[in-house]
Amino acid sequence: MGATKFILGMRDRYFNELYKIFERDPQAIFITADNGAPTLDQFARDFPDRFINVGIAEQQLIGMACGMAFEGKKVYVYAIAPFVSLRCYEQVKLDVCAMNLPIVLIGVGAGYAYDIMGPSHHTVEDISIMRALPNLKVYSMADGSSAAELAQVVHQDSSPQYIRFDRAGIPEVYASRPIAIEDGLTQLRQGKDVCIIATGVMVHTALAAADILRQTSNLNVGVIDAFRIKPMNAELLKQYLHNVDRVVTLEEHLLAGGLGSAIAELLIDHDVRIPTMRIGQNDRFVFEYGGRNAIWEKYGLDVGAVTSRIVKWVRGESAGAPDAPAQTPQSEPHSARY
Amino acid sequence: MKTASSSTASPRSKSTGAYADLRAKAQWVRKTVLEMAVKAHSGHISTAYSQTELLVALYYGGLLRFDAQNPKWAGRDRFILSKGQGGIGLYPILADLGFFPLSELDNFAGVGNLLGVHAEWNIPGIEVITGSLGHGLPIATGMAEAALLNHEEHLVVCFLGDAELFEGSNWEAAIYAGHRGYRNLVCIVDRNGQGVLGPTDPADRRLASDNPQLNPVDKKFKAFGFETRVIDGHSYADIVSALKDMRSPKRKKPLMIVANTKKGKGASLMEGQRLWHYRVPDGTDLELTRHDVAQG
Numbered sequence: 001m002g003a004t005k006f007i008l009g010m011r012d013r014y015f016n017e018l019y020k021i022f023e024r025d026p027q028a029i030f031i032t033a034d035n036g037a038p039t040l041d042q043f044a045r046d047f048p049d050r051f052i053n054v055g056i057a058e059q060q061l062i063g064m065a066c067g068m069a070f071e072g073k074k075v076y077v078y079a080i081a082p083f084v085s086l087r088c089y090e091q092v093k094l095d096v097c098a099m100n101l102p103i104v105l106i107g108v109g110a111g112y113a114y115d116i117m118g119p120s121h122h123t124v125e126d127i128s129i130m131r132a133l134p135n136l137k138v139y140s141m142a143d144g145s146s147a148a149e150l151a152q153v154v155h156q157d158s159s160p161q162y163i164r165f166d167r168a169g170i171p172e173v174y175a176s177r178p179i180a181i182e183d184g185l186t187q188l189r190q191g192k193d194v195c196i197i198a199t200g201v202m203v204h205t206a207l208a209a210a211d212i213l214r215q216t217s218n219l220n221v222g223v224i225d226a227f228r229i230k231p232m233n234a235e236l237l238k239q240y241l242h243n244v245d246r247v248v249t250l251e252e253h254l255l256a257g258g259l260g261s262a263i264a265e266l267l268i269d270h271d272v273r274i275p276t277m278r279i280g281q282n283d284r285f286v287f288e289y290g291g292r293n294a295i296w297e298k299y300g301l302d303v304g305a306v307t308s309r310i311v312k313w314v315r316g317e318s319a320g321a322p323d324a325p326a327q328t329p330q331s332e333p334h335s336a337r338y
Numbered sequence: 339m340k341t342a343s344s345s346t347a348s349p350r351s352k353s354t355g356a357y358a359d360l361r362a363k364a365q366w367v368r369k370t371v372l373e374m375a376v377k378a379h380s381g382h383i384s385t386a387y388s389q390t391e392l393l394v395a396l397y398y399g400g401l402l403r404f405d406a407q408n409p410k411w412a413g414r415d416r417f418i419l420s421k422g423q424g425g426i427g428l429y430p431i432l433a434d435l436g437f438f439p440l441s442e443l444d445n446f447a448g449v450g451n452l453l454g455v456h457a458e459w460n461i462p463g464i465e466v467i468t469g470s471l472g473h474g475l476p477i478a479t480g481m482a483e484a485a486l487l488n489h490e491e492h493l494v495v496c497f498l499g500d501a502e503l504f505e506g507s508n509w510e511a512a513i514y515a516g517h518r519g520y521r522n523l524v525c526i527v528d529r530n531g532q533g534v535l536g537p538t539d540p541a542d543r544r545l546a547s548d549n550p551q552l553n554p555v556d557k558k559f560k561a562f563g564f565e566t567r568v569i570d571g572h573s574y575a576d577i578v579s580a581l582k583d584m585r586s587p588k589r590k591k592p593l594m595i596v597a598n599t600k601k602g603k604g605a606s607l608m609e610g611q612r613l614w615h616y617r618v619p620d621g622t623d624l625e626l627t628r629h630d631v632a633q634g
Contacts, residue, residue: 049487050487054510055513057510059506059510059511060476060479063476063479063480063507064476066476066480067476067478067480067482067483067484068480068483068484069480070465070466070477070480070481071480071481072484072488073484091476091507094467094473095467095476095477098459099467
């Protein structure tokens with residue numbers, strides 16, 4: 001029996017690049033709210049004065065980062081994604097964004113990455129709330145190679161930034177393909193019939209759906225990885241959508257305010273009139289177990305469901321609107337279940 | 339009607355730090371705060387009055403290091419007014435010292451004015467945004483940590499309200515400050531014993547709207563690793579005595595001064611009266627308050 005094989009995820013690919021930056025820049029500070037990573041131990045070992053664990057205390061995490069950033073430090077803060085975004089949202093708003101400080105918020109566990117851990121660890125609201133904050137850039141990465149490329153760009157950028165990473169085990173997209181982080185988005189496939197704009201892990205779903213749609217439905221489907229959700233590169237996106245017949249947005253995130261909303265806003269604001277369908281999670285919390293695939297299958301985020309939705313829409317068999325939000329409580333009251 | 343402008347007729351004298359001078363400054367600050375609030379129909383007068391002697395001692399008593407002509411001077415003490423609603427009580431001092439023109443006091447919270455109800459970071463002499471409570475102490479720990487890393491000798495002075503201590507973020511910060519033993523961190527709690535709806539430590543909890551028990555504040559911070567000192571926050575002798583060794587390298591812990599004060603101190607109408615947290619007097623109330631403040 002061999003040893004457990006450990007594959008570095010996007011977070012750790014990023015941290016390894018960040019370690020090299022820390023070697024060069026003595027002003028770089030890392031603060032964690034007692035969240036670890038295999039690649040973090042080297043920071044604590046080699047930069048003990050610049051690696052801080054405040055404990056599970058996210059308000060302190062952000063406030064302390066603010067105080068240090070004021071004194072000329074470039075501060076990275078790290079926690080599980082819901083805790084570095086929702087838990088300390090007011091601190092992020094006032095202590096980071098309103099004072100426009102060079103603080104990078106790193107969250108791990110985007111979407112349903114922490115699948116069996118329940119709504120406390122699901123992060124399907126962060127894009128909505130983080131993109132609402134002035135001054136804050138929002139990144140949502142699809143693989144380890146792009147995450148590694150991101151590190152230097154983020155370090156050189158003095159604005160507040162939020163990065164959402166997935167857990168380990170996500171396949172590569174950019175292993176043998178260049179990525180221009182400054183562009184904010186990448187056209188991974190060209191296609192005239194439909195263009196799927198996806199972010200994070202759903203980029204992989206979009207690529208698989210595009211393959212299937214080409215093979216089974218003779219649809220020419222493009223895919224765009226929107227890895228910088230704010231600010232969205234409107235000019236490049238418009239260029240890519242020129243002569244595209246339909247747009248699909250795809251995210252493992254609530255539809256309320258997420259990537260689909262951002263794209264819809266952009267299309268309206270730029271007077272780009274293309275039929276658009278949003279695919280994501282409806283207005284609900286998820287209590288189901290059995291893994292991420294089980295969640296995707298139940299809520300229409302797996303490749304089969306995405307493909308089917310697109311085919312029906314293109315064939316005129318559906319209006320393209322998402323499933324109507326539940327008009328009744330999504331689940332029975334707790335007491336009624338026993 | 340008197341305006342803030344006329345109340346600023348007090349000469350921009352160089353206070354010698356003598357208690358008589360400090361008392362004169364405090365009287366001028368209270369008078370100016372009142373007229374600013376009256377003109378704007380807005381402002382936290384009573385909270386400004388509980389902190390007056392503490393701020394006057396810090397700024398005129400030779401305790402704080404600052405350069406009004408160069409507000410971002412690297413060697414300044416970082417003064418964080420965590421109780422951001424107390425801004426109205428700090429602005430006259432900053433203006434008097436020359437951080438910004440006295441004329442800014444004339445149109446408090448008015449169109450095009452620098453100064454609003456809560457302390458904002460764009461005001462010379464104000465370090466950070468503190469309109470929402472519980473932000474100052476966490477930020478102060480970051481500044482204290484950075485000062486140690488940078489081998490800088492300045493202090494970080496965090497000025498808190500007592501009802502603000504119900505915010506849990508303060509205790510997150512206190513855990514870390516105590517753990518690190520920041521001797522460059524000095525905290526002062528304006529212990530006026532009043533929240534918005536009622537007292538923080540009601541002797542007999544007659545009203546459901548009273549605040550929860552906060553005491554013993556000093557013992558709580560001591561348990562978190564602070565050196566604590568309890569003083570009369572309206573006594574210059576107490577304030578100066580409690581802070582005179584704040585730069586001493588012999589100190590090994592963050593310092594917490596629990597300064598017992600009276601909300602609305604100096605205005606008989608307001609002293610200890612919860613209704614005056616965010617209320618501006620008019621008519622005979624205003625006449626009485628002007629009279630009280632003029633008495634010093």
